[in-house]
Amino acid sequence: MSATMTEDTPAKGVVGTRMLRREDPALLSGEARYVHDLVVPGALHMAVVRSPYAHARVTSVDVSGALGMPGVAAAFSGADLAGEWGSAMPCAWPVTADMQSPPHFPVALNEACYVGDAVAVVLAGSQAEAQDAAGAVAVVYEELPAAVDLEDAASDRVLAHSDLSSNRAYTWELTPDADAVTRAFDAAAVTVKERYVQQRLIPAAMEPRGVCVVPQPFGGEYLVYSATQIPHILRTMLGITAGVPEERIRVVAPSVGGGFGSKLDVYAEELLCLVLSRRLRKPVRWSEERSEAAQATIHGRGQVQEIELAADTDGRVQAVRVRLLADMGAYMQLVTPGVPLLGAFLYHGVYDVAAYSFTCTGVFTNKTPTDAYRGAGRPEATYAIERAMDALARKVGTDPAEVRRRNFIGADKFPYASAAGLLFDSGNYEGALDAALELVDYEGLREEQARRRGQGASKLLGVGLSSYVEMCGLAPSRVLASLNYVAGGWEAATVRMLPTGKVQVVTGATPHGQGHVTSWSMIIADKLGVSPEDVEVLHSDTAVSPLGLDTYGSRSLAVGGTAIALAADRLIDKARLLAAHRLEVAPEDLELSSGQFSVRGSPSSAMALGALAFEAFTAHDLPQGMEPNLEASATYDPTNFTFPFGTHVAVVEVDAETGKVDLVRYSAVDDCGNQINPLIVDGQVHGGIVQGVAQALFEEAVYDDDGNLLTTTFTDYLVPAASEVPSFSLGRTVTPSPSNPLGVKGIGEAGTIASTPAVVNAVVDALSHLGVVDIAMPVTPERVWRSIGAAAPGTGGGR
């Protein structure tokens, strides 16, 4: 395939082709600049002194030792900086009116509430000097009891903050019809009740965070570079929290090395660099290190889930009832309390369930705050229902594929109004299941599994299914309002044609690996009949793209891409009027093809968009009242979420002697509606799968009883490498979304949402003949070995 698609393809279009990414040459050559790469003369490097205790009173902070160290320019305690703040750090999602949220300042004042909570900062001429001096800050702590375990914290035996009356921050309930749920459980022939633990995860984007604030002391303005997913939201929040007028702040996210939600936040270090640059009138920068990131950047997941199904004897589910405890960590970060709500509507999964009940209690603990991490709420929901469906299949003696088939929302039922209150846009769940089973040769695998069991093979085979649906494309602003989120969910775009016919697209989305430049230019290429190479995409800089709500929640294409398409349509509308004027025909007599307006029935009478752009630029002969230039903006507020879906199948081999699990095959059939670029869709699915596999088999942020994080490095926190995962076979069905004009859904989180339960179901399936029904995540070799021993004493497993 051509790397540049320079032939005249717009007639049939580039949308839908596997066009190679335009972002890649800069990234591949080392040209791309991440925050840490920026050279800023005169910048002071900040090092943060962090609490080694999960919970402690900060009795005194003496920075004098640090001030005497080589290269040190300044050092401050929390008290020294108390006057800098316009408000405490922001939480944008107070999910209930009575939610508790203890004030959170970038440097703790009197009380440190997790290991890693900042207690002082040091600024020096180099990072090494700042690190040297940080060790010379003398802090006296009075250790306090720590609330570490989530369920223990929920009991309020120990309070995570001494000024809280309870660790329970809020309880949020979604029970549209309580009586219906009760009736369904009372009448159920079969019930399933499962308890699952969503372990804490460390997002571990490969680029740690970084901030660099360059002040212009005499102009009173601040240029903030941050490795962030949300420059627009950050600007507003920095303004409020640091007491700097918002219009004086320009936020730029340069190349950003992955986010996965961990850079969807407003962090202490961003605020500190800003206020310290204001105070010292010098550039201030901070580069996070990996072991620091483990404590200073948000964690994901952290829930204890209880899910119950009420079903008939055939395994048809009548009701789903869910209760959650959700670990907030020590403070509410930007959207911490809302994460469980993003899954709250989806615990019935892809199944047609009449009665539904969900309750979640958010609980403070003395641990790093949690917040949105790839999938945010939806992986947790999908895990619970997909594990529970396997439990139901066992209970009614049915194959897991069959029990799913019996419960799917039928393809003829869309749009589907769920008992939880959503309107699922479109779907064909059975179609995706069928395709996935065929792709993986499900029947053949079951035969092989039986053969191995019959032979008593030591490598047991397991097959796990996960049929998922998720809600993404965050989000309709009215829905967000009903959930108490303080911002909207729209996205903004501007499209302009330059005098030479080249195109500029300004987007409020903020790519950090998703390939927006490629996808946006493909959309525009087809709309305007230009080459994708002729489209410049401007983003991630509040001075260039002043309006936007950034990138998270698989929203960028469905919301931001739609805004771009709408802006292009408006530009075309204007160009049509101009063309009609110049060709002296009625606008409705013009048709647009491959970037050229021609008169219906008289194709030789035509004008290209590029020529019209020049005409609009010179403005020598415009229709009466028409403003110069071809430029249009659009802000799109979605009318609904989008609902991608699919079925993933994991195949594992379990070494019955050691408990080691090898993921040997993996097939995924996803449906994200229309695809702009299937190459990019594939990549999102691949990466998503491995992130979900990582939760299933490898990763956990482990704390000891005192609240010390034990997994602060990549030697302890086991991000899988290529050697731990197989290649994937992918399939796709296409069910366009009716909710947006592009017919697109979202694919950034789907892989992660789907894969975790598929893998755990596969491990349990491999051991099911021994009586194993559950293994906690991550499914470590030791846990597998112990499960075998507990289920089948005498088979060699541990107890």
Next chain:
Amino acid sequence: MIPASFEYRRAGSVEEALGWLAEDPDSTKLLAGGHSLLPLMKLRLATPGVLVDVGRIPGLNYVRDDGDHVAIGALTRHRDLEVSDVARGHVPLLAHVAGQVGDPQVRHRGTIGGSLAHGDPASDLPAAVLALDGTMVVDGPRGRREVQAADFFRGFLETALAPDEMLTEVRVHKAPAGWGFQKFNRRAQDWAIVGVAAVVNGDARVALVNMGPTTLRARATEEALDAGANIADAAARAAEGLDPPSDLNGSAEYRRHLATVLVRRALEEATAARG
């Protein structure tokens, strides 16, 4: 992470290195490939005042056929050992294990001398050398001495090396067949949760990775084999008398179990390879 400051000296000979080491043995560290020491220094878990870089001392990077044994210079990198024809031909266990250390980048820098001198019970090469009944050649201000592997690994990160001594050569008996190696971990790049190096040549020597404060022999298994037990029965005794650590990757109980499985597999490999 950036190490604390230190004085750097580059040694041109063993004598020069030993001379500098003698000046202040307790705060001086030898730097070879640096893949054990530098990570500790970056985390500031090690803060030596003086680093003596021995990495360029000529004549210490070799794998040599010395008749009944193979001699390996202390500065031989894991990669060099892995692909050495001499090692592959005469001590394939050692070549194989060298190829299992860390990851390719680590193997391009790390040295056998550095790995053995670090004395980490989770490292692979000490177990291989122990199973091969190797000999360490140690130079110091009191001259040269030879230390049997069985006497070299003393405790957690503790070896028979005095602070003013330097490991310069490792000698292992030739063992072209009859070997097995098992490394069990969750990710390929990680240290072994449990590892086993076995050599079966007449008598059997079975060395264990990460089953105690230092690399050690599965004595009960060896005795059982000497007494004529079959492999399965001998392997079942692999953890007898051992007190393995518990950590995030495995409890002591699990490690004991793994040792029995992995020792059996290593012995099966060794006997299959011998046949």
Next chain:
Amino acid sequence: MQVTVTVNGTTGSHDVETRMLLVHYLREVRGLTGTNVGCDTTSCGACTVLLNGESVKSCTMLAAQADGEEITTIEGMAAPDGTLHPIQEAFREHHGLQCGFCTPGMVMAIASFLKEHPDPTEAEVREGLEGNLCRCTGYHNIVQAALAVARAGELVS
């Protein structure tokens, strides 16, 4: 101390702190910021460069240890006219990168690996990349890229 290092064919002499790591030397002294730092425990491989043609993690080497040696970084892979190296080109063809942060280290690790294993199996490629972490791609396309380069046999050393 004074170090003299040839980086991407250009030799330079600089006075550096003894504790300066090679990666910081490359980034801060030589201005070659393509080599990234992703961890502090020699785990992630983002900082991988070639030392005399072999992959090493530049975070676990002192600049002093590179004195007199030849280093190749990602900036030295493309031809002077900007033509991408076959490995870089394969990463693009196979969508082997997303955020790009691990990519320079991956490319350098593969360059070294393919020199040692010119005709690898998929399993060998995966083992050969055990020391490089990526959070975006799930490795599938990185492995495909490496295999494609090997199949094409066009690797220039």
